[in-house]
Amino acid sequence: MSLIVHIEKKLKNFTLKVDFESKESCLGILGASGCGKSMTLKCIAGIVTPEKGYIELNGKVLFDSDKKINLSPQQRKVGYLFQNYALFPNMTVYENIGVGIKASKREKDSIILKMIENFKLEGLEDQYPSKLSGGQQQRVALARMLAYEPDVLLFDEPFSAMDSYLKEELQILLSDLLNEYHGDAVMVTHSRDEVYRFCKDIIVLDSGKILEFGETKKIFANPRKVQTARLTGCKNISRAIRISDNQVEALDWGCLFTVKSQIPEKITHIGIRAHALKACHEPMDKRNLLPGMIYKIAEAPFEWNVLVQIEDNKNDTKKDIKTISRAKLFDETLVEEKNLFNLTNQKDPVVLWKISKSGLSSSFHENAPIYLTVAPEDILLLE
Missing domain, CATH: 3.40.50.300 (P-loop containing nucleotide triphosphate hydrolases)
Structure with a gap:
């Protein structure tokens, strides 16, 4: 058959x-x-x-x-x-x-x-x-x-x-x-x-x-492809360049990432699924680290959707944020899970972090600084 x-x-x-x-x-x-x-x-x-x-x-x-x-x-x-x-x-x-x-x-x-x-x-x-x-x-x-x-x-x-x-x-x-x-x-x-x-x-x-x-x-x-990652639900995608066999720079986030597998020459982007991000309370170095500020927290039925504005790891200069347009984008796309890919197409470096109801600490609130990290095996290498 x-x-x-x-x-x-x-x-x-x-x-x-x-x-x-x-x-x-x-x-x-x-x-x-x-x-x-x-x-x-x-x-x-x-x-x-x-x-x-x-x-x-x-x-x-x-x-x-x-x-x-x-x-x-x-x-x-x-x-x-x-x-x-x-x-x-x-x-x-x-x-x-x-x-x-x-x-x-x-x-x-x-x-x-x-x-x-x-x-x-x-x-x-x-x-x-x-x-x-x-x-x-x-x-x-x-x-x-x-x-x-x-x-x-x-x-x-x-x-x-x-x-x-x-x-x-x-x-x-x-x-x-x-x-x-x-x-x-x-x-x-x-x-x-x-x-x-x-x-x-x-x-x-x-x-x-x-x-x-x-x-x-x-x-x-x-x-393997950027569009495939988006269609399968990856919300956090950044342009990237290969630094070495297992290190890549995320250009949109200003961060260096160490990955598990060898990085192909054709890489143009990396992706991180929202559930793969973890809070890091005592960062030891800047690899695989996304320092930022919690911009918005929204409650879903079984988890929290957290928007984090990323600070550039290399110069520590905080990007300006367009409060009105960003809030509107959040209300229309994040809560209802519609057109969420727009989050990765904005000029401001923002990532989506999904966390369980029990995993969100009371110390996490809007405008609070935070460090997010990701395991090397959870970084998607995309063309």
């Missing part, structure tokens, strides 16, 4: 070029909006035709531009869960689930009833989509997709329009579904939490090009 995709598709602002192979697991495609994630799924499903390339599913050629092969969506046996679920509004739940099943009436009824039971849709058989909640609609869409017995499952931002409680419930359902499914699946998402939870391997896509492709946990632990 395998899915092979090697295609090119011209889009408005760039050319989508993807080349990958997936074997009996859930592959995630992680990227920002408009990077070509959904278009990749549409090409696999046969909804959109690439300019050139090759798509093969379990040994069956679905598309080959050289040999003029282009199977219709109906011939591809692809299960596609759209963002809006794409249920037929004039069909009941029962009819929607059975729409793609090719079997005798008896067998078809048996499959539909099994799906209704598996997806907890009892009592809703005669309801139309307009009468269903968002979660119920998604369960119907999942039931319809599985009833068709597809060779590959395609998920296009399956939880993007759900509230947190409903999302958690349906994520458990989907996790169970994928554990029992013996085939290929591809999930498109911009959520690092979803791709980490569901996908054994990931593709990091940016403007139609694959930045990184590999095992999900390894890429999260050690991303």
